[in-house]
Amino acid sequence: MISALFYISFLTNLLVVVNRMRINSLAFLSWLILFFIYAGNIREGFSDLIHYRARYAVGKSSLYFSDHAYNFFADWFSHHSISFQVFLACIFLFSSACFYFVAKKLHCNYNLLILLLSLFYFFYTLEVLRFFLATSVALIAHYYLSQNHRFIFIGLMFIAFLFHGSIIYFLPFIIFYRQKNTSKMLWALVFISMVLIVTNLLVGNNSSYLTKIFELLGSEVTKSRVMYYTAKSTRLGFILYDSYYIFNLLISINLKKIAKTVSNAPQEVTNFINLVYQHSFFSTIFLPLIMFSTAFTRYLIFTVVLNFIAIAALQPFMQQSFIKLKSGLYIIFGVLGATCFWWYLRENVLYFYEALLPNLFN
Structure with a gap:
């Protein structure tokens, strides 16, 4: 039933999107369907979801994770005999509230945003519960950074860090981000990333610079995490991830070009699109890391989600011009097709198809 x-x-x-309409009631019903899909998911094939469920059952998440906010809530829910499905529902509600906050601020087309997030993101997050919570808070942080509220960005990123420590690697973005003109430091970072990619290719993905850099932090936990992530080379498998990154980079470049020609878009929308544009280039630093482990693709996925929100924010203001609208439709269909194709290549099955099958509401 829920699948249909x-x-x-x-x-x-x-x-609705193709016909240039907005039906908020439909968007709400679609969100409600996603809520029941997420809360009712009982599939055990998602590798990490099995571990989350097992650790939740014994109420000892703190023994396995070092993320204090997640541990507090997971153990509290578990100790009060609240089912794991209800816990999933609460995670979805919290994260949805974060998305809604940003979407409302940016006047997003909710139908389009729900459509894009339904492609894979909400289903992918079933594997990364802690990272889902962290990125939801980080999303609000990036919105405030786009409006040049840097201290709020830092504070929210610290809260996100309590849900998943790896989100802290987005914090240096504040150094490179400029609200008006793109920083020269950002282009230098892109150049360094390209050099590291070439270095990895020349030495067969066995570079030791990553572990050397992280060893300087001195934390044994950090060292063990880095060794876990860099234990195996992805060989040429990174090409698939890099290709999808390049596709999304082109989308963000075109969004910025279109935004310059849209006179009726609010300043906060154009500011956010500019942030997404710069964040896409900042994310090149993760490309050489993906050559060590595909676990680093989570950072690129966050950039993709920023792109989704930027598309949904700009689309309502593109409808007064046929040319702009046509460009917008190309972007929407391109994102839909490329994302489905990429995830099919990556997983050999579409994420939503895989996640829909075992559900309490089917």
């Missing part, structure tokens, strides 16, 4: 409702809502939202 998902496909119906997905196609209906697509028709």
Whole structure:
């Protein structure tokens, strides 16, 4: 039942977007369907979800994770005999509230945003619960940074860090971000990333610079995490991830170009699109890391989500010009097609199809 409702809502939202409409009630119903899919998921094939469920059952998440905020909430829910499905529902509600906060601030087309996030992101997050919580808070942080509230950005990123420590690697973005003109330091970072990629290729992905850099931090936990991530080379498998990154980089470049020609878009929307543009280039630093381990793709996925929000924020202001609207439709269909194709290549199955099958509401 829930599977059929998902496909119906997905196609209906697509028709609404193509016909230049906005139906907020439909977007809410689609979100409600996603809520029941997320909360009702009982599949055990998601590798990390099995571990989350098992550790939640014994109420000892703090023994396995060093992320204090997640441990506090997970153990509190577990100790009060609240089912894991309810815990999943609460995670979804909290993260949805974060998304809604940003979407409302940016006047997003909710139908389009739900459509894009339904492609894979909400289902992918079933594997990365802590990172889902962290990126949801980080999303609000990046919105405030786009409006030049740097101290709020730092504070929210610290809160996000308590849910998942790895989110802290987005914090240096504040050094490179400029609200108006792109920083020369950002282009230098891109150049360094390209050099590291070439270095990795020349030495067969066995560079030791990554572990050397992280060893300077002195934390044994950090060292063990880095050794875990860099224990195996991805060989040429990184090409698939780099290709999707390049596709999304081109999308952010085109969004910025279109935003310059849209006169009726609010300043906060154009500011956010500029942030996404710069964040896409900043994320090149993760490309050489992906050559060590595909676990680093989570950082690129966050950039993709920023792109999704930027598309949904700009689309309502593109409808007064046929040329702009046509460009917008190309972007929307391009993102839909490329994302589905990429995830099919990556997982040999579409994430939403895999996640829909075992559900309490089917």
